[in-house]
Amino acid sequence: MTIESTIIEMAKAAKTASVKMARCSCQKKNEVLLNLAEKIEANAAFIQKENEKDLIRGKEMGLSDAMIDRLTVKDSTIKSMAEGLREVAQLEDPVGAVTKTWTRPNGLQVSRMRIPLGVIGIIYESRPNVTIDAAGLCFKAGNAVILRGGSEALYSNQALADIISKALIETGLPEKAVQVVPVRDREAVNILLAQEEFIDLIIPRGGEGLIRFVVENSKIPVLKHYKGVCHLYVDKSADIDMAKDICINSKAQRPGVCNALETLLVNREIAETFLKAMELPFAKAGIEIRGCTETCKILLNAKQAEEADWYAEYLDLILAVKIVDNMEQAIDHMTLYGSAHTEAIVTSDYNRARRFVREMDSSVVLVNASTRFNDGGQLGLGAEIGISTSKLHAFGPMGIEELTTTKFVVFGNGQVRE
Amino acid sequence: MTIESTIIEMAKAAKTASVKMARCSCQKKNEVLLNLAEKIEANAAFIQKENEKDLIRGKEMGLSDAMIDRLTVKDSTIKSMAEGLREVAQLEDPVGAVTKTWTRPNGLQVSRMRIPLGVIGIIYESRPNVTIDAAGLCFKAGNAVILRGGSEALYSNQALADIISKALIETGLPEKAVQVVPVRDREAVNILLAQEEFIDLIIPRGGEGLIRFVVENSKIPVLKHYKGVCHLYVDKSADIDMAKDICINSKAQRPGVCNALETLLVNREIAETFLKAMELPFAKAGIEIRGCTETCKILLNAKQAEEADWYAEYLDLILAVKIVDNMEQAIDHMTLYGSAHTEAIVTSDYNRARRFVREMDSSVVLVNASTRFNDGGQLGLGAEIGISTSKLHAFGPMGIEELTTTKFVVFGNGQVRE
CATH class of the missing domain: 3.40.605.10 (Aldehyde Dehydrogenase; Chain A, domain 1)
Structure with a gap:
């Protein structure tokens, strides 16, 4: 035959x-x-x-x-x-x-x-x-x-x-x-x-x-799904401790998988406070930072990010970091560079939480939780066969x-x- | 440009x-x-x-x-x-x-x-x-x-x-x-x-x-959907008057559309009674019959069906008719020749109704109703964009x-x- x-x-x-x-x-x-x-x-x-x-x-x-x-x-x-x-x-x-x-x-x-x-x-x-x-x-x-x-x-x-x-x-x-x-x-x-x-x-x-x-x-x-270029946006109203935990867990708990964090976006108003607070946790977890120009001014160990970094699925202990003016800019960035896989926000603001889940076009959208929860077992579906980032039949x-x-x-x- | x-x-x-x-x-x-x-x-x-x-x-x-x-x-x-x-x-x-x-x-x-x-x-x-x-x-x-x-x-x-x-x-x-x-x-x-x-x-x-x-x-x-080769199976327990109305409505109410009946399957035990009773309604509605050998012995005006007739979507006042031994044979015929579009049964038997809806693999499966109901408006979905006979995302x-x-x-x- x-x-x-x-x-x-x-x-x-x-x-x-x-x-x-x-x-x-x-x-x-x-x-x-x-x-x-x-x-x-x-x-x-x-x-x-x-x-x-x-x-x-x-x-x-x-x-x-x-x-x-x-x-x-x-x-x-x-x-x-x-x-x-x-x-x-x-x-x-x-x-x-x-x-x-x-x-x-x-x-x-x-x-x-x-x-x-x-x-x-x-x-x-x-x-x-x-x-x-x-x-x-x-x-x-x-x-x-x-x-x-x-x-x-x-x-x-x-x-x-x-x-x-x-x-x-x-x-x-x-x-x-x-x-x-x-x-x-x-x-x-x-x-x-x-x-x-x-x-x-x-x-x-x-x-x-x-x-x-x-x-x-x-x-x-x-x-x-082709890849998971997952994002976390830390809003100006974010609880800093919560944002810290979620950021480290999303990036470092298991960096080689598709729902691991790849790009962190930080609101300008809290960028200095938050990123300074992250300096030690990033170092402890062995995370290499590739930042926008402003990020590099705050985190002196950061490398300058190139355009390719915003598209990157590192699957490794590397994190791209960008400072943005507001949530709209964050959503625009995620829409342009993301893969519609997993996007999260840390915020204490009710209206922004509501708008983020409504407007963010991604298979799993999270408020105040780690990106690592995009998983059939974690979300309560039982065993999963995979994740879909195309919209027909199944999304997520x-x-x-x-x-x-x-x-x-x-x-x-x-x-x-x- | x-x-x-x-x-x-x-x-x-x-x-x-x-x-x-x-x-x-x-x-x-x-x-x-x-x-x-x-x-x-x-x-x-x-x-x-x-x-x-x-x-x-x-x-x-x-x-x-x-x-x-x-x-x-x-x-x-x-x-x-x-x-x-x-x-x-x-x-x-x-x-x-x-x-x-x-x-x-x-x-x-x-x-x-x-x-x-x-x-x-x-x-x-x-x-x-x-x-x-x-x-x-x-x-x-x-x-x-x-x-x-x-x-x-x-x-x-x-x-x-x-x-x-x-x-x-x-x-x-x-x-x-x-x-x-x-x-x-x-x-x-x-x-x-x-x-x-x-x-x-x-x-x-x-x-x-x-x-x-x-x-x-x-x-x-x-x-x-490519086509609608829709079937009606008249069970031995069928209410003959109901089967008559459903058959004529399915075939003749609007023969040029995808949910019109194309093949009628009749249980052997009631074939003679039912088909004789259909002779006049078929003639009145101007329906040409293409029957299996046994059908042709009952309906003397019927033409002998060829293999191609069982696959045909006539979209016209033509009906293929076949006599079968039981529901299993009817389902096998529908599975082999059908298009997974619309399949109906007329029966008074509870268990066969139940088995038919469970076992028949078709986008719309009907018991004691016309095939013409496979339509978004008729089924209560409001306006429809079409009918799908492939299973991913939408079926029906x-x-x-x-x-x-x-x-x-x-x-x-x-x-x-x-």
């Missing part, structure tokens, strides 16, 4: 499986998830043995230490995959829920009922645990899934695929409800992205390069509900149109 | 206007809509004079009578455009509505707030009234709009664009919030479909050819809410992540 026919067969089989999945009871789905969790723990040695093959190959190919680290299935990775599945089993099943009902003057009873999206393709990079995390959530929402992991993780992903198949078969669900692309060639991705007849949604997870590649080549709708963290849609259900007793 | 630079300028201007539109009060938006309604009535003579130029050109180019009819701005067209705008002004403004609020254990108050999508591009065929209807609804939802009508309607659409501009300027809203593409060349569509940086959504309205062209060439998400009729999305708004009092 050619790569093309392999992928097309997978896509067709997923479509067929998705019809059965849509009708599958919550209980059956949970059985699979719990069975799979057990199997992953029971087969830890097998998974790690296969993972070892990927690691050996990866080292031969000269992968960086960071890449090797992400590729490694540790004991803790096994544990977290199994626990993740058990948590997903706990989530309420969104399928079949009636989200709204109303009655028309002619007596028709109209409602919207939640249904799965159908077939979801996930394209991701090295971490093998994504195979389990993403598959589990899509599956619980009643979808069939096709997973295409990084080519460097193929042995590990195939091992996980074998275990998933067994769990599906044992529970009497369609084996093809979860499939892993079995080839390394990049061509497979292009073919996958062309199967709009069978696949309803593509979710890419990884670096900006991967995501841009997927968006440019996909004929299927894609939910994604995507939980299990975002993996479904609604249809209209109409109950009548003989109504016809006049 | 080249066509390319013209279109890119329009897209950029729309993006800028969309930021102001998102912050615009409901009152201001309604002012524009009502002002525009008045202006359309007051400038009827001007609009019709410009429309006459399109009609003369259209006749010279040999457009069919049906095309000329759709292109004509009659007195009733003027009236219906103005009334449509007044109805849209009455619709509740979805922007700013908080659709859900919850509190996290750490005290964070999280909510989802409705916001406009941003910039919407509408690509449509001859009817100039779409210019007003589509623009009005997108505008009320707080979006900027770029309209690209049929090249044969350019004079009419330009006339309407002039009037829209005046209404926007008089109310102090950005003139570029609603723009009409001022050139005939098809190249303009291709360039428009590439502006993913500035345009958030494309809605094509017209025949299947236009829609396929748009989907294949767009880098921007597209909401659309799309009203004003489907022209918005939600962002997360988080209120804290200093929360940081542990």
Whole structure:
């Protein structure tokens, strides 16, 4: 079989499986998830043995230490995959829920009922645990899934695929409800992205390069975010201690993730007080400052920021700082340089808080809280499949509900149109 | 200016206007809509004079009578455009509505707030009234709009664009919030479909050819339906009189529209009784029957259906009829040949009604009601912008809410992540 026919067969089989999945009871789905969790723990040695093959190959190919680290299935990775599945089993099943009902003057009873999206393709990079995390959530929402992991993780992903198949078969669900692309060639991705007849949604997870590649080549709708250039605006009415804590937490609690702070904007009236107060905390946290000219006059260790700094997603202990005249200027800056991912304000002023949440066009807008809260778990959605910064279908963290849609259900007793 | 630079300028201007539109009060938006309604009535003579130029050109180019009819701005067209705008002004403004609020254990108050999508591009065929209807609804939802009508309607659409501009300027809203593409060349569509940086959504309205062209060439998400191959299944427990009325209404009340019935499926146990009872109503309504072999034995005037008939969207007084063993077979047929647009059942059986709405994967699923109810107005959504048969973002009729999305708004009092 050619790569093309392999992928097309997978896509067709997923479509067929998705019809059965849509009708599958919550209980059956949970059985699979719990069975799979057990199997992953029971087969830890097998998974790690296969993972070892990927690691050996990866080292031969000269992968960086960071890449090797992400590729490694540790004991803790096994544990977290199994626990993740058990948590997903706990989530309420969104399928079949009636989200709204109303009655028309002619007596028709109209409602919207939640249904799965159908077939979801996930394209991701090295971490093998994504195979389990993403598959589990899509599956619980009643979808069939096709997973295409990084080519460097193929042995590990195939091992996980074998275990998933067994769990599906044992529970009497369609084996093809979860499939892993079995080839390394990049061509497979292009073919996958062309199967709009069978696949309803593509979710890419990884670096900006991967995501841009997927968006440019996909004929299927894609939910994604390119990057998180997150902002914090410290208003003149801000509680300085609160602003300090939120700023350091947003930047330094975990600098390598998409909801970490990248640019701090400070109101001119409090700039000197606030930035002076930040000098020590910045130094203690090891944060390098790239400031506007005025910032550099206050923070003498700061480097002069260049235009590129305002667009930068550092993912590192570096922070761009700019002094602005007012909230309008701050919002304009965020709109121009930001990525519509996460924007926060620290303020004690009621009207500005109200205007900021209304006017700031971003997937998550926060008042007096850390940018690090843009996360499905933190916001109470349960497990998340990622964050969307495009507005269609989902904007912000995507939980299990975002993996479904609604249809209209109409109950009548003989109504016809006049 | 080249066509390319013209279109890119329009897209950029729309993006800028969309930021102001998102912050615009409901009152201001309604002012524009009502002002525009008045202006359309007051400038009827001007609009019709410009429309006459399109009609003369259209006749010279040999457009069919049906095309000329759709292109004509009659007195009733003027009236219906103005009334449509007044109805849209009455619709509740979805922007700013908080659709859900919850509190996290750490005290964070999280909510989802409705916001406009941003910039919407509408690509449509001859009817100039779409210019007003589509623009009005997108505008009320707080979006900027770029309209690209049929090249044969350019004079009419330009006339309407002039009037829209005046209404926007008089109310102090950005003139570029609603723009009409001022050139005939098809190249303009291709360039428009590439502006993913500035345009958030494309809605094509017209025949299947236009829609396929748009989907294949767009880098921007597209909401659309290709066709409506709508089904009615008459269950063995059906009330025969009710089934008769629903069948005739679904097929014949307006056969040229997407929610008209195209294929009738009848349970074998009542096939003879029901189809015999339909013989006269079918004849009276002038409906031609294309039946399966068994149907042809009952309805002697029926033609033998070919495989292509099961896929057909006749949009005419023709009906495909097939006899099936049970509901499962009916659902399988609808899934295989249907378009996920509208599927109905007539039944008196509680369990089958329940299973049909659960298992039938279609944008609108009806029990004991005509397929003709798949319509935003009929289902109580108010004015509609079209029907979607793809599942992402919207599935089924799309009203004003489907022209918005939600962002997360988080209120804290200093929360940081542990």
